Amino acid sequence: MAGVGPMSAAAQDAPLAPKVRFWNRSFMALVVAPDFPMADWFAALDHELARAPAFFRGRPLVVDLSAAGAKDGAVAAIVLDGFEARDLRLVGVEGVDASLLAGTPWARLARGLPGRDLAAPPQEGPAPDVRPAPGTLLIDRPVRSGQSIVFEAGDVTVIGAVASGAEVIAGGSIHVYGPLRGRAIAGLRSGPEARIFCARLEAELVGIDRLFRVAEHWGAPLHGRPAQVLCDRGALRLSALD
Known part of the structure; x- marks a missing residue:
């Protein structure tokens, strides 16, 4: 049996092939479904953008065009142009045939994004008794700016600060x-x-x-104090704990 000789100098000097790594990452996207009359719908959106700009800032947006003339490519493009004019971050589109957007800047948008709705619209009749699975996520360090903590299964507890620009999203409290x-x-x-x-x-x-509420809506008296936020008769209420 022939032996294996030493590697040639060329083989020794050959660069190693780069490693290609893949991993899954979940992110929270807002799904919006514009409807006619479109001028009124965009007026309502502008009101929300002015009321809570922090809620929309940097948030990926998926547009569902099912109810907005999805059979008309020109109408669909005009609606998407309306979102771009408001500097919103469009990452996907649903409810429209891809061929209708061909030749437009919106042909690049992702379609058929996998996921599920976290908040379904209310249904008629008695609601099913659905309770969250037990569980608590404990974060024993500060949440830095730019970080997003998402735990749908239950409560989130943070031992430390949540920095400006960070977010914590929980299925429970x-x-x-x-x-x-x-x-x-x-x-x-x-x-x-x-x-x-x-x-x-x-x-x-x-x-x-x-x-939801933003800082401008609860005023200086609560700023910097221990506080709780709860739902009270269909409205969000904030109160001091000290």
């Missing part, structure tokens, strides 16, 4: 044992029963279920 300066959204699964607690309220935005 949120507990922050430090300053809350970023965004906190609770109740994705448990709904209005969830609460948000923090040792110092300095948040950009807080939300429970489908309700």
Whole structure:
């Protein structure tokens, strides 16, 4: 049997092939479904953008065109142009045939994005008794700016601060044992029963279920104080804990 000789100098000097790595990453995207009359719908959107700019800033947006003339490519393109004019970050489009957007700047948008709705529209009749699976995610360090903590299975507890530009999103309640300066959204699964607690309220935005408020709406008296956020008769209420 012939032996294996030493590697040639050329083989020894050949660069190693780069490694290609893949991993899954979940992200939260807003799905919007514009409807006619379109001028009124965009006026309502502008009101929300002015009321809570932090909620939309940098958030990936998927546009569902099912109800907005999806059989007409020109109408679809005009609607998408309306979102671009508002500097919103479009990443996907649904409810429209790809051929209708061919030749437009919107042909690049992703279609058929996998995922599921975290908050379905209300249905007629008695609601099913759906309860969140038990579980708590413990974060024993500060949440830095730019980080997004998403835990749909239950509560999130942060031992430390949530920095400005960070967000914590929970299926249940949120507990922050430090300053809350970023965004906190609770109740994705448990709904209005969830609460948000923090040792110092300095948040950009807080939300429970489908309700949210921004710092401009709760005023200086609560700023910097221990506080809780809860749903009370269909409205979001904030109160001091000290």
